[in-house]
Amino acid sequence: MDWKLEVVPVPVTDVDRAKRFYGEQAGFAVDLDIEVGDGTRVVQLTPPGSDCSIHLNTGITGPPPGSLQGLQIVVPDIEAARAELAGRGVPVSPVRHYDEDGGLADGPGGRWNSFVFFADPDGNGWVLQERPADG
Template identity: 70%
Template sequence: MDWKLAVVVVPVTDVDRAKLFYEEQAGFTVDHDSRVRDGVRVVQLTPPGSSCSIVVGTGLTEAPAGSLKGLQLVVPDIDRAHAELVARGVEVSPVQHFEDGDRVDGRGGAWNSFVFFSDPDGNGWAVQEAPGGAGAR
């Protein structure tokens, strides 16, 4: 039996601001924006090419806004991903890699080139280059 991660709830303070950030700046597709009942709103967004989505909304989680760290996207070309995020107005780190546990500017070896950004609430994202596009869909 396959077990597939389908949705990750991202805690935010302002649903409309988060929706705008993920759609217009991060480039995610809005799958739906639904009000399930009073106090419950679900906005599902999916990164291009991904089979896993995120959900922002109200009445979904007790986690504090901005508390989610370590969300990770995988791309075939880290330089292109960096350029796209910058062009969309995202405050993104330079391309970096890890050396002896520290983040260092510049590309690294296979699976070791990243850029980092946060959403308006401080939820933290890493974008990692997959060698030869492996793992990127």
């Protein structure tokens, strides 16, 4: 039996602002934007090529905005992904890697060791990780 992660809720203060950020700047596809009851709205977005989506909402209680950290997306080319986000106005870190002491250092690292960090307008933290072509 396959178990597949479908949706990760991302806590935000302003759904419209977050929808613009994820849809226009981060390049996620807007899959759904509906009201499901009095004051409850759900916006679902999916990163390019992903089987897992995020959802933003109003009227559903959850963790405080900005509290989600370390959401990770793998990409085939870290430099190209960084350039795409930066080109859309997303403040992104330089490409970094973990050194032998566990600290972050500038520049790409070895296999599975090249990262770019960014955050949404509420401070929810994301990590891009380069995935080697041979997985």
